[in-house]
Amino acid sequence: MARLSLFTSLFSSLLSWLPGKTTAAPGRSFPARVPEPLAPEILRSASRAGPEIAWGAKVTDGFKWKAIEIAKRLRMEPDHLMAIMAFETGRTFDPATVNRAGSGATGLIQFMPATARGLATTTAALEAMSAIDQLDYVEKYLEPYRGRIGDIQNAYMAVLYPRAIGKPSGHVLFRKGSRAYKLNRGLDRNGDGRITKQEAAARVTALLEEGMRPGNIG
Template sequence: MDYKLLPFIEKVKTNQKKFGEKVIDISNKLDTVPHYLMIVMNNESGLRADIKNPTSSASGLIQFMEATAKGLGTTTADLRTMSNVKQLDYVYKYLKPYAKKFKDVSDVYLAVFFPLALYKDEDYKFPSWAVKANPIFDLNKDGILTKAEFRNYVNKKYAKYLPKSNEIELIKKKTPFSNNTKK
């Protein structure tokens, strides 16, 4: 797959080719679609590795929290100084344990937003603090966010950036810069 076909790749201002190719490579290793990862990173950080949330420690491409960064062997301050390509190593390291759960873009997003929800039923209700901090996902504005409502928001908002179902396996096939050997 040509990295130039990734959604939002034009927002990547430095190392665009290396960044795009690495997104495809790690997506192959996670057995997911690179579009999904690009959508999540775009929504979380605008694809900026140096960005920090002004109200928390959340930093980088997928808005790593300080405790999460420490668990990965780094800090949010260090993540913000890394190149976008280097920070993708930590994105991969973070997502790897959840990879078997990735069926669509909302699963990849759940792994970043609230990974516990990946293992819950569709009627699972997120804690009130998570809803208050992320009211955009609460579609009916009732102060309650279910896993199904979260999925609905993500899948509808980004539908135009998602590959068609018959294209997904083609996208996940081996690329020239990947070690993935799927046929």
């Protein structure tokens, strides 16, 4: 009996040092340690890993998910929306981007001053917004074209020249001599003095492909 008592005492002492265990009276089980819950930020990150989209690695998680949700409501591809914003901001996604040609356009999709007023805001106010907040105005601007911008050319026409939505690829948007051509002359790929719908969308299409490459997609 002395040997059994000594063994029981040593066994109880050993259990008291095991991680995840607690001592208990003879005949009772020793419950395993309950794992600590994951931190909220880890849970949010895991639950929002989601699909990869063009240029998703270059923006915040919040921006990416809001762009996906907006694209879904507008019935357009989120990759296309991201490619357009990458083009209009020089790949920066900076809401304060200002047009270098002097048009006064500002922001993620280069809102013109008159366009901003039509959305009940100003380019100055847009410039001061965060990128995530400015996305609300991107959606508000694109809403009238919902369901008509499912391909990359028409999606970009909604931003550049809405009258060309639904037109064929060879449709001429701007001709040399006009102010619109002067502001967009970099889009005249063959230098013939005309900018077609296909030419205008070519650089956005190229940025779509670039945005799908490793390091940009995410």
